[in-house]
Amino acid sequence: MTKRATQRPAQFQKPAHWTNEPAPAPQQGKDEADDPAGLSPTRYGDWVKDGIAVDF
DSSP, X not given: OOOOOOSOOTTOOOOTTXXXXXXXXXXXXXXXXXXXXXXXXXXXXXXXXXXXXXXX
């Protein structure tokens, strides 16, 4: 079994655009804010037509 590297090679130089800042939190999507039930069918895959859930 090959050991996994835990450190970068000594000659590695971090690119200028890299940062130590954490990734920004995702923003709420446009569709989620407009959905009164809070469950977007494009996200969860269930569409309701005449009270019947349709999954396709």
